[in-house]
Amino acid sequence: MRKKVIFPQLGLPYLLLLPQLAITVVFFFLPAGQAIWFSFLRQDAFGIRTEFVWFENFVELFQDPLYLDSMWVTLVFSFWVTLLSMSVALGLAVLADRHIRGATAYKTLLIWPYAIAPAVAAVLWIFIFHPQIGLLGKFLNGIGIKWDYKLNGTQALITVIVASAWKQVSYNFLFFLAGLQSIPRSVLEAAAIDGASPARRFWTVVFPLLSPTTFFLLVINLTYAFFDTFGVIDALTKGGPAKATTTLIYRAYIDGRVNLDLGSSSAQSVVLMLAVIALTAVQFRFIERKVHY
Amino acid sequence: MATLELRGIRKSFGAVQVLHGIDLQVAEGEFIVIVGASGCGKSTLLRIVAGLETATEGSVLIGGADVTRLEPKDRDIAMVFQNYALYPHMSVFDNMAYGLRIRGLPRAEIEGRVRRTAEMLGLGDLLRRKPRELSGGQRQRVAMGRAIVREPKLFLFDEPLSNLDAKLRVQMRAEIKRLQRRLGVTSLYVTHDQVEAMTLGDRLVVMNEGRAEQVATPMEVWREPANTYVAGFIGAPAMNFLHGRLCEEGHAVDLRAGPAIALAAPPASATEAEVTVGIRPEHVRVVGNGAAGAIPLKVDLVEPLGAESLIHGILPSGEGLTVRASDCSPLAGTTLPIVLPAEHLHLFGGDGRRLRLAHARGAAAPVRVGA
Numbered sequence: 124m125r126k127k128v129i130f131p132q133l134g135l136p137y138l139l140l141l142p143q144l145a146i147t148v149v150f151f152f153l154p155a156g157q158a159i160w161f162s163f164l165r166q167d168a169f170g171i172r173t174e175f176v177w178f179e180n181f182v183e184l185f186q187d188p189l190y191l192d193s194m195w196v197t198l199v200f201s202f203w204v205t206l207l208s209m210s211v212a213l214g215l216a217v218l219a220d221r222h223i224r225g226a227t228a229y230k231t232l233l234i235w236p237y238a239i240a241p242a243v244a245a246v247l248w249i250f251i252f253h254p255q256i257g258l259l260g261k262f263l264n265g266i267g268i269k270w271d272y273k274l275n276g277t278q279a280l281i282t283v284i285v286a287s288a289w290k291q292v293s294y295n296f297l298f299f300l301a302g303l304q305s306i307p308r309s310v311l312e313a314a315a316i317d318g319a320s321p322a323r324r325f326w327t328v329v330f331p332l333l334s335p336t337t338f339f340l341l342v343i344n345l346t347y348a349f350f351d352t353f354g355v356i357d358a359l360t361k362g363g364p365a366k367a368t369t370t371l372i373y374r375a376y377i378d379g380r381v382n383l384d385l386g387s388s389s390a391q392s393v394v395l396m397l398a399v400i401a402l403t404a405v406q407f408r409f410i411e412r413k414v415h416y
Numbered sequence: 417m418a419t420l421e422l423r424g425i426r427k428s429f430g431a432v433q434v435l436h437g438i439d440l441q442v443a444e445g446e447f448i449v450i451v452g453a454s455g456c457g458k459s460t461l462l463r464i465v466a467g468l469e470t471a472t473e474g475s476v477l478i479g480g481a482d483v484t485r486l487e488p489k490d491r492d493i494a495m496v497f498q499n500y501a502l503y504p505h506m507s508v509f510d511n512m513a514y515g516l517r518i519r520g521l522p523r524a525e526i527e528g529r530v531r532r533t534a535e536m537l538g539l540g541d542l543l544r545r546k547p548r549e550l551s552g553g554q555r556q557r558v559a560m561g562r563a564i565v566r567e568p569k570l571f572l573f574d575e576p577l578s579n580l581d582a583k584l585r586v587q588m589r590a591e592i593k594r595l596q597r598r599l600g601v602t603s604l605y606v607t608h609d610q611v612e613a614m615t616l617g618d619r620l621v622v623m624n625e626g627r628a629e630q631v632a633t634p635m636e637v638w639r640e641p642a643n644t645y646v647a648g649f650i651g652a653p654a655m656n657f658l659h660g661r662l663c664e665e666g667h668a669v670d671l672r673a674g675p676a677i678a679l680a681a682p683p684a685s686a687t688e689a690e691v692t693v694g695i696r697p698e699h700v701r702v703v704g705n706g707a708a709g710a711i712p713l714k715v716d717l718v719e720p721l722g723a724e725s726l727i728h729g730i731l732p733s734g735e736g737l738t739v740r741a742s743d744c745s746p747l748a749g750t751t752l753p754i755v756l757p758a759e760h761l762h763l764f765g766g767d768g769r770r771l772r773l774a775h776a777r778g779a780a781a782p783v784r785v786g787a
């Protein structure tokens with residue numbers, strides 16, 4: 124039942140909405156509008172003259188092979204970050220679900236990465252991946268595998284993927300754990316009695332029943348990989364070597380803040396905005412249609 | 417189809433012991449009902465048989481083979497859960513076919529078996545539906561079908577009807593009974609509902625706090641309850657219990673509430689004079705005013721049930737007594753003369769155990785001894 128609250132004056136509800144609206148306007152609509160406006164403009168290198176160029180920034184963008192490269196990097200990066208963070212989280216959640224008594228301590232430990240600033244997280248990963256001082260880096264070089272993420276593009280990509288995925292594991296873990304715990308125990312017991320091995324139970328019962336959670340997390344993680352991984356990349360590889368880890372969001376930053384090409388950077392932001400709108404639309408559509416089995 | 421044997425099953429959860437050594441032998445095709453109050457360990461016992469729980473001590477034998485250490489999947493049993501535990505994302509057909517597919521049966525055979533079972537249960541038109549598109553009764557049937565289609569050695573039921581409304585429950589109860597007869601599969605059925613237990617079971621296991629108080633046929637349990645717990649648990653409304661004292665060397669019992677009543681024979685095992693006398697409400701006789709040996713019952717509350725009435729009253733001793741009478745519905749506050757027929761009395765010793773009379777229940781007419 125939904126109750127309709129009647130306010131005596133018409134003004135009060137709007138007054139109560141105001142802070143929320145103000146925050147949305149100041150921190151979202153204004154910058155977004157500005158980005159859209161700038162994406163139609165072009166400034167000369169010294170910022171003296173500005174002209175309105177319609178879609179030229181976008182056309183140029185999609186003709187730039189480097190931009191298409193970074194699009195590809197973004198796809199590879201997002202795919203692996205999402206896959207890695209979700210599968211590790213699911214594995215941990217399954218383990219925790221079995222021994223739910225110890226799960227409180229376990230959950231607390233697992234949630235920490237989520238609370239750590241990207242830059243701090245990156246420093247932690249330097250201590251692991253750095254070829255000279257990192258635990259894993261030293262070890263790999265020790266056993267004869269040449270490891271240096273500052274020189275090798277693939278290794279750089281692996282490094283930022285792992286560091287980015289790691290930060291997201293705890294978030295996914297909590298959702299997966301909640302999802303697992305909402306599966307009635309008796310359903311799994313029925314499957315056990317029906318003769319299903321643990322692995323079969325997982326793939327034929329647990330995983331399908333988790334699909335709403337999985338889908339929700341898929342969208343969240345893609346969004347994260349697209350937009351929220353700037354800090355990790357900046358702290359670890361700065362998009363290098365040779366742009367091997369330059370994702371769309373990182374390039375937008377470089378072009379805007381470093382190269383001061385506000386027009387192109389804004390156009391890139393608009394492209395990213397469209398991507399997030401598309402992802403959200405997909406999400407809403409599916410949630411409305413209830414992917415629940 | 418197989419026999420089932422439980423040997424000294426004990427179970428503790430941490431420091432709490434919930435099963436205190438259960439022994440049971442079930443013949444092939446027998447329908448055993450485990451009945452007891454909520455929390456007495458029925459489900460735990462059933463789950464140990466299923467292999468979902470490990471017994472702390474004791475062993476489980478199915479068809480003579482020790483399965484105590486086997487996983488549920490290796491025991492060839494089927495279980496119907498209280499909440500049905502259907503696979504929510506699978507159709508009715510897939511729910512029933514799941515176990516068969518795992519066993520790698522050929523497609524055609526799976527199809528045939530599922531269809532036959534579905535027809536038998538009246539689910540033929542629902543095979544494509546998902547569980548959430550079914551009513552409670554239909555879900556219940558699917559859960560049954562999933563068990564039946566596997567043709568297991570043993571059926572386990574854990575309160576399968578308790579989520580249904582009263583009418584459907586009665587209907588499904590009869591259906592389960594018919595199905596079990598027809599299929600002849602050895603079954604273990606857990607319930608807290610004594611009517612369900614009485615109507616379904618070939619034999620009952622009456623459980624109380626992790627112990628099997630009595631294992632016997634429903635009529636035996638009703639006629640000769642092994643102790644006051646069983647006597648009070650089986651039968652509705654519950655048996656009345658009164659204070660009494662054996663006298664005349666055990667040939668009569670002197671009620672605190674009224675006259676001494678002569679017994680057909682003295683109890684064989686009585687060690688003390690103090691006894692508990694039990695009598696079922698339906699066995700108390702309402703007599704005319706001034707009848708010999710009548711006890712006045714002060715009527716407190718009358719509950720009409722239609723054909724009969726339940727009369728709750730107070731005896732002169734202050735003890736309460738419930739009477740189930742057909743053709744009698746006195747007003748509250750009036751006094752009703754009643755008689756407790758000797759042949760319907762149950763005697764229990766100080767430890768609550770039934771006192772058996774020295775001879776088999778004789779045909780001797782009850783002799784009343786004046787108060």
Ligand SMILES: Nc1ncnc2c1ncn2[C@@H]1O[C@H](COP(=O)(O)OP(=O)(O)O)[C@@H](O)[C@H]1O
Pocket residue numbers: 429434452453454455456457458459460461
């Ligand atoms: N997994 C468990 N852990 C701890 N205690 C349990 C567990 N399962 C059951 N119990 C306890 O064992 C007792 C018997 O439970 P159960 O067999 O479910 O009773 P019933 O089915 O007769 O209602 C209860 O007191 C219950 O709290």
Ligand SMILES: [Mg+2]
Pocket residue numbers: 455458459460575
């Ligand atoms: Mg139970």
